[in-house]
Amino acid sequence: MSDNRITRVFAELNARGEKALIPFVTAGYPDLETTAELVLGMARAGADVIELGVPFSDPLADGPTIQRASQAALSGGINLRQIVALVARLREQTAVPLVLMSYFNPILSYGLEAFVSEASRAGVDGLIVPDLPVEEADPLLELGDARGLALIPLVAPTSTPERITRIAAKARGFVYCVSLTGVTGRHGGFSKKLAEVIGNVRAQTGLPLAIGFGIAEPGQVRELAPYADALIVGSAIVNRISAAGENGAVKAVQNLVTELKQALVKK
Amino acid sequence: MLPDERGYFGAFGGRYVPETLMSALDELGEAYLHARKDRGFQEEVEYYLQHYVGRPSPLYFAANLTRHAGGAKIYLKREDLNHSGAHKINNTVGQALLARRMGKRRIIAETGAGQHGVATATAAALFGFSCAVYMGAEDIRRQAPNVSRMHLLGAEVIAVEAGSRTLKDAMNEAIRDWVTNVENTYYLIGSVAGPHPYPMLVRDFQAVIGREARRQILEINGNLPDYVVACVGGGSNAMGIFSGFLADREVRMVGVEAGGHGLETGKHAATLSRGRPGVLHGSLSYLLQDEHGQIAPVHSISAGLDYPGVGPELSYLRDSGRVVFTTAKDNEALDAFQLLCRTEGIIPALESAHAVAEAVRLAGTLPSTATVVVNLSGRGDKDLETVIQEVGQ
Numbered sequence: 001m002s003d004n005r006i007t008r009v010f011a012e013l014n015a016r017g018e019k020a021l022i023p024f025v026t027a028g029y030p031d032l033e034t035t036a037e038l039v040l041g042m043a044r045a046g047a048d049v050i051e052l053g054v055p056f057s058d059p060l061a062d063g064p065t066i067q068r069a070s071q072a073a074l075s076g077g078i079n080l081r082q083i084v085a086l087v088a089r090l091r092e093q094t095a096v097p098l099v100l101m102s103y104f105n106p107i108l109s110y111g112l113e114a115f116v117s118e119a120s121r122a123g124v125d126g127l128i129v130p131d132l133p134v135e136e137a138d139p140l141l142e143l144g145d146a147r148g149l150a151l152i153p154l155v156a157p158t159s160t161p162e163r164i165t166r167i168a169a170k171a172r173g174f175v176y177c178v179s180l181t182g183v184t185g186r187h188g189g190f191s192k193k194l195a196e197v198i199g200n201v202r203a204q205t206g207l208p209l210a211i212g213f214g215i216a217e218p219g220q221v222r223e224l225a226p227y228a229d230a231l232i233v234g235s236a237i238v239n240r241i242s243a244a245g246e247n248g249a250v251k252a253v254q255n256l257v258t259e260l261k262q263a264l265v266k267k
Numbered sequence: 268m269l270p271d272e273r274g275y276f277g278a279f280g281g282r283y284v285p286e287t288l289m290s291a292l293d294e295l296g297e298a299y300l301h302a303r304k305d306r307g308f309q310e311e312v313e314y315y316l317q318h319y320v321g322r323p324s325p326l327y328f329a330a331n332l333t334r335h336a337g338g339a340k341i342y343l344k345r346e347d348l349n350h351s352g353a354h355k356i357n358n359t360v361g362q363a364l365l366a367r368r369m370g371k372r373r374i375i376a377e378t379g380a381g382q383h384g385v386a387t388a389t390a391a392a393l394f395g396f397s398c399a400v401y402m403g404a405e406d407i408r409r410q411a412p413n414v415s416r417m418h419l420l421g422a423e424v425i426a427v428e429a430g431s432r433t434l435k436d437a438m439n440e441a442i443r444d445w446v447t448n449v450e451n452t453y454y455l456i457g458s459v460a461g462p463h464p465y466p467m468l469v470r471d472f473q474a475v476i477g478r479e480a481r482r483q484i485l486e487i488n489g490n491l492p493d494y495v496v497a498c499v500g501g502g503s504n505a506m507g508i509f510s511g512f513l514a515d516r517e518v519r520m521v522g523v524e525a526g527g528h529g530l531e532t533g534k535h536a537a538t539l540s541r542g543r544p545g546v547l548h549g550s551l552s553y554l555l556q557d558e559h560g561q562i563a564p565v566h567s568i569s570a571g572l573d574y575p576g577v578g579p580e581l582s583y584l585r586d587s588g589r590v591v592f593t594t595a596k597d598n599e600a601l602d603a604f605q606l607l608c609r610t611e612g613i614i615p616a617l618e619s620a621h622a623v624a625e626a627v628r629l630a631g632t633l634p635s636t637a638t639v640v641v642n643l644s645g646r647g648d649k650d651l652e653t654v655i656q657e658v659g660q
Contacts, residue, residue: 057561058435058547060442061285067429079559104283105546109560131283131546135273156287158449163289181287182447 004148005097005125006173009048010208010229019225020048021261022210023253024101024234026069027052028078029241030249032086037250038241043096045254046261051128051232052087054080054102061103061130063185065235069242080106080115084122091123099126099152099173104136112143120147126173128152134167141170150174157181157191161200168204174230175201179213185235186214190224198227218263225264233260269580274463274550277586279579282462283546284442291449296464298369303471308368315360316475319393320350322357324476326483326640331610332623336630339493339637344480344508346644347615353645354476354504355386355457361472363390366453373397373448376455377441379406379434379500380571380618381413382645383457388422396453398422401441405432406570413649431564434500434574438548458501459578462549466578470506477511480640488638494629496521497642498621499539499592500571502578504644509590519591522581523625525567526594534566538577539585539592552579568597568653569617571645595624601657603627604647616645617653 013020025038039050055070055078062070080102087098100119107115107129119127127149132140134153144151150173155164158181168175177198179190191197194211201209211224212232216239221231237253244252274280282292302308316322324345333341346354359376366374374396378384384400391398400417404426407414417424430436438461445454459466459473484492495512497505499522512518527535535541538553545554547562555563555575567573584590595603600617603624607615615623619642626641633639647654 057430058439060439060548061446063443071430074561079561081559103546105554105556105562106560108545109556109558130285131549133282133284133286133289135289136281136283154286156285156289158287158290160290163286167286178287181449183443186447 004150004173005095006049006150009097010174013048019228019264020230021046021257021264022049022051022230022232023047023237023257024051024053024232025241026055026066026073026238027083027086028055028073028076029069029238030072031076032078032082034249036086036090038253039090040094041250041254042257043094045257047096047257049097049099049230051099051101051234052083054083054100054106056103056106059103061183063183063235065185065238069238080110084119084124087124088122097125098123099128100124101128101130104129104132112140116143116147116149120149124149126150126152128154128176130154134170137170144172152176154178155197155201157193157197159197164200165204168201171205171207174208174210175205176232177201177209177211179211179215179224182213184213190214195227218259221260221263231264270463270467276580276583279550279552279582280463280466281551282549283551284462284549285446287446288449292462292464299365299464299468302365302368308364311364312361316357320356320360321348322475323479324348326480326487328487329611332607332627333630335606335610336627338635339630339633339639340635341626341630342484342638342640343643344476344640346476346504346642347613347619347646351386351389352648353382353386353616354473354507355383356389357475357507358457358469358472358503359386359390359455362455363394363396366396366455367394369453371451371453373452374455375399375401375441375444375452376457377401377434377437378457379437379573380569381406381410381417381649382571384424385413385416387455388417388420391422392420399425399444401425401427401437401444403427403431403433403437406434409653410570410649411652433570435562442548458503459506459580460501460548460550460576466550466580469503470510470580473503473507474510476504476507476642477509480508481511484638484640491515491518492638492640493633494519494521494639496523496622496626496629496639498523498572498618498644499577499581500574500618501576502581504642506578506580508642513589520589521625521629522590522592523621524592524594525569525572525621526596526599527566529596530594535594536565536567536572536574537594538575539581540594544582547576550579552582553577553585568600569621571616571618572621593625595621599624601654604654605658614647615643616647617650619644
């Protein structure tokens with residue numbers, strides 16, 4: 001998978017001594033056209049990798065912000081096929097690595113083989129499935145490996161060293177370290193175990209390490225940056241989209257991405 | 268003995284949850300396997316089932332209902348007579364004792380009809396846990412008496428306004444709570460659903476229903492029943508009674524799902540009749556979903572059956588053909604509800620009325636030498652308002 005866009009971007013950043021900013025938007029929120037503009041806008045503003053959330057009716061790892069965005073997108077009739085098609089269109093305009101974050105059932109319903117083959121052909125680089133632990137991941141992992149689609153695993157503050165060893169052995173692209181015990185967008189401080197968990201992951205893999213969940217502000221970016229190769233920001237971006245309304249969303253999100261990226265670059 | 272080590276019943280089951288919960292599920296699985304082998308734990312469970320829940324529950328020959336149906340003899344397994352009014356207490360007492368053994372202080376649960384919520388709040392009061400119950404706002408409206416019961420028992424009832432505001436959404440929110448508070452909280456799932464080991468341990472705690480029923484029918488009748496009938500939402504009362512007869516190949520089993528307004532209307536909760544395999548709430552099982560894998564809205568007059576998923580072992584038993592599944596519509600359940608009230612003086616839960624409807628229909632097609640055992644999983648006090656609204660006085 002050396003030709004995967006994710007791997008290349010992390011190698012380039014590493015050579016420059018920089019860290020990656022990975023913003024997340026819910027695909028189809030408020031509509032697919034805006035999602036396309038948001039992706040291109042965020043890439044211009046300095047996003048290194050972009051996560052596209054696939055809306056699901058029952059997003060049990062997500063807090064209220066992404067729940068609401070997912071519900072709104074589903075009410076607009078969004079589905080996984082349209083999101084794969086959106087990636088294919090975006091690929092004509094940007095080389096930024098694109099990662100889909102989807103619960104397992106929409107992928108299962110699509111058909112694992114059909115999904116992996118069509119997503120990778122469209123230009124999807126990675127896949128994060130929050131309800132697919134390493135024990136259940138093999139079928140999707142093997143299909144992804146055959147097509148160069150990285151199955152990016154999550155590690156939590158509650159993951160034991162034994163679990164981390166197992167997860168790291170099957171990690172592709174990067175490892176997503178969850179910063180807290182809780183759902184996305186939660187406030188209330190990062191886990192005290194975070195540094196220890198990250199140490200355990202580092203000991204098991206040379207892959208880049210991204211921290212996500214509950215990161216909303218430049219101050220938090222500066223706090224966590226020393227521990228990670230990348231930081232993921234989701235709910236805070238979706239909140240900007242909601243607050244900005246119809247026309248201002250792209251500008252508002254670009255501003256936030258610029259701000260966060262600056263916090264990440266500044267020593 | 269199913270499930271296998273990874274929690275699979277054939278192709279169904281497993282663990283599809285966020286990584287944050289995986290260590291807790293490992294811990295629970297280990298604690299349960301130890302407890303299951305521990306004579307002391309088993310005796311403790313038995314003690315409370317006997318002296319607190321009131322077991323064994325009777326197996327009652329419903330002579331008047333049998334006469335009305337005009338065929339096979341109908342026996343009712345009287346789980347409605349349990350303390351707190353339904354079979355749910357068998358499981359909550361068992362799991363609460365397990366939680367105590369694991370050193371947990373706080374219990375959370377989801378509830379649909381409120382029966383599991385009440386049973387959880389009851390066990391929490393008994394064993395001194397703090398308790399929070401998630402309940403869909405729509406269900407809070409239609410099951411008000413149970414909400415009051417939970418409050419009286421000291422539980423916090425948290426209204427869930429998301430999605431369809433029913434059982435499915437309550438379970439989402441309970442899982443989110445567990446993801447957040449996993450280090451000190453025990454999630455007491457009420458059905459044979461969810462990630463491994465829940466489908467196994469809930470079945471095991473409910474298996475007392477089937478063990479008793481098998482012994483009782485042999486005592487009363489001298490032979491095994493021809494049919495065992497139970498309603499199926501998530502499937503805990505069904506697995507409880509079916510598990511006692513699975514090895515008896517001559518006993519046929521029927522699961523009755525909620526037909527709602529009728530399968531053709533799309534307004535039903537007949538997961539095994541109309542769904543296809545998918546992943547929801549931690550396990551791979553039959554699921555009512557749209558072509559894109561989004562969970563479909565479901566409907567049943569009974570809040571306890573109003574769920575788009577079903578326990579993985581029931582999916583396995585469906586595909587293997589060991590259990591046959593059928594449906595009873597809202598109006599059929601309402602008719603059976605009133606029929607049981609007037610023939611036997613028993614007010615059943617609307618959930619259980621679905622099983623009664625099928626049993627009466629089935630008995631009518633069988634000779635008088637045949638026997639049908641019905642799991643009367645709960646009593647209907649909680650449903651009075653719904654029924655009065657639907658049928659008048």
